[in-house]
Amino acid sequence: MKKAVCIISGGMDSAVSAAIAKKEGYGIVGVHFNYGQRTQKRELECFRQLAEDLEVEERYEIDLPFFRQIGASALTDENLEVPTGGIEAGVPITYVPFRNGIFLSIAAAIGEKEGAEAIVIGVVEEDSSGYPDCRESYIRAMERAIDLGTRDETKLTIKMPLVHLKKAQIVQKALELGVDLSHTWSCYQENGDACGVCDSCRLRLKGFKEAGLPDPISYRM
Amino acid sequence: MKKAVCIISGGMDSAVSAAIAKKEGYGIVGVHFNYGQRTQKRELECFRQLAEDLEVEERYEIDLPFFRQIGASALTDENLEVPTGGIEAGVPITYVPFRNGIFLSIAAAIGEKEGAEAIVIGVVEEDSSGYPDCRESYIRAMERAIDLGTRDETKLTIKMPLVHLKKAQIVQKALELGVDLSHTWSCYQENGDACGVCDSCRLRLKGFKEAGLPDPISYRM
Numbered sequence: 001m002k003k004a005v006c007i008i009s010g011g012m013d014s015a016v017s018a019a020i021a022k023k024e025g026y027g028i029v030g031v032h033f034n035y036g037q038r039t040q041k042r043e044l045e046c047f048r049q050l051a052e053d054l055e056v057e058e059r060y061e062i063d064l065p066f067f068r069q070i071g072a073s074a075l076t077d078e079n080l081e082v083p084t085g086g087i088e089a090g091v092p093i094t095y096v097p098f099r100n101g102i103f104l105s106i107a108a109a110i111g112e113k114e115g116a117e118a119i120v121i122g123v124v125e126e127d128s129s130g131y132p133d134c135r136e137s138y139i140r141a142m143e144r145a146i147d148l149g150t151r152d153e154t155k156l157t158i159k160m161p162l163v164h165l166k167k168a169q170i171v172q173k174a175l176e177l178g179v180d181l182s183h184t185w186s187c188y189q190e191n192g193d194a195c196g197v198c199d200s201c202r203l204r205l206k207g208f209k210e211a212g213l214p215d216p217i218s219y220r221m
Numbered sequence: 222m223k224k225a226v227c228i229i230s231g232g233m234d235s236a237v238s239a240a241i242a243k244k245e246g247y248g249i250v251g252v253h254f255n256y257g258q259r260t261q262k263r264e265l266e267c268f269r270q271l272a273e274d275l276e277v278e279e280r281y282e283i284d285l286p287f288f289r290q291i292g293a294s295a296l297t298d299e300n301l302e303v304p305t306g307g308i309e310a311g312v313p314i315t316y317v318p319f320r321n322g323i324f325l326s327i328a329a330a331i332g333e334k335e336g337a338e339a340i341v342i343g344v345v346e347e348d349s350s351g352y353p354d355c356r357e358s359y360i361r362a363m364e365r366a367i368d369l370g371t372r373d374e375t376k377l378t379i380k381m382p383l384v385h386l387k388k389a390q391i392v393q394k395a396l397e398l399g400v401d402l403s404h405t406w407s408c409y410q411e412n413g414d415a416c417g418v419c420d421s422c423r424l425r426l427k428g429f430k431e432a433g434l435p436d437p438i439s440y441r442m
Contacts, residue, residue, distance in 0.1 A: 001424040027419065034438040041437055044376065049347070054240075057361055060287075060290065060291075063286065064285075064287070064423070065284065066283045066284060066285070066327070069281065069326075070281075070330050070331055070334055071334070072333070072334040075317055081308065091372055095372075096330075097329070097330040097333040097371065098326055098329045098330040098332075098333060098367065100370065100371050101326040101329060101330070101366065102323070102326040102330060103326055104326075105319055105322040105325075105326040106287070106291075106323055108318070108319045108322060109291050109317075109318040109319040109320070109322070109323060110291055110318075112293070112319060113291055113292070113318055129392065132369070132370055132371055132372055133370040133371070135369065135370075137369050138369035138370040141362070141365050141366040141369045141370070142366040142370065144362050144365075144366070145322065145359065145362040145363040145365070145366045146322065148353070148358050149319055149321065149322050149353055149354040149356075149359040149360035149362070149363065149364050150318065150353055150354070151312055151316075151353055152259060152353070169316065179436055181222065198284045200306040
């Protein structure tokens, strides 16, 4: 059975991306990163629930404590506040320097070990927070680098099935594929009820609203 | 002062590469990775000595315990033996899947945080063990991926000053630049006296021999 290494953060986008890969017939190698982010605990719980839901064949829970050493993001440095006033233009303070580069590199190492054919990542370019490492052009460049930097017989395609979708379309896709969105987490700052006001909550709530569906998780406000 | 993030493994190649960057006028941000390799202890000691020698301005000692979770290399899996019979064609069992991809991605995150202009890596393409992630074409592709995946204002060049040198030339360069090679470590398996028979010891000893210079470290055989 062909294998895909799916980066599963615990959020909606990566859950739906993994479900798409499963539908395409891949055996799923689920990879989750604990990178010292504020909501690490909740995201890990969601990963484990989603891994059950998706009947993930092999799991890697990877600890990356060094992200806190580097910091430089409101997600990994408690001294920087998570903005709650609404989405603004430009790269926000929640951007974690080259996070997806680090995640994809580790996924490539796992993919090479596992003899996988694909890496699946839930990046969304248009309806997102303006993170440079979520752009299609970047992911394609990374795919090429991974191809050149691994064994000649290792052939890893990077799949990003949601890259040009809007959040409302992703909510719809989850419904079609039977992804249980109560098992996903988006909030940047809370491990209990979601805050509802960080950029990630706002994008999620907007997606549900435009899709005309209720969000199954609890919010503080 | 312009800054360069120098990946310093504790080996000769990265030490000489960092010394070249220093001579070019960069302030050195020294990054070392403890990735669960057999000789982690000795390499970390060498990094610390070299950081003193090179008057490194800022140091990052980054723990990457997950490399042992992935394994698939004789350097990170104690169940696989380090070959000692001489260098063979092809990618050896000491290859660590996409190691330099992971290292460069983390160096990029640090470089973005630090506002650095360059990342310096001591890869050697020709006179090495046939690792795919030491090829110039790969490093150039990674440079492009890092450029696309970081903030638009982040401009990180990857410097690999030794990529087309032979080990004997690297020994000569160390001498010219005053790099103390007794503060470097190459052996894949020993933390005490070097084994002298792994691929890395063989390449090092051949380099010294061809340069007509004695190796200042101790060998078991």
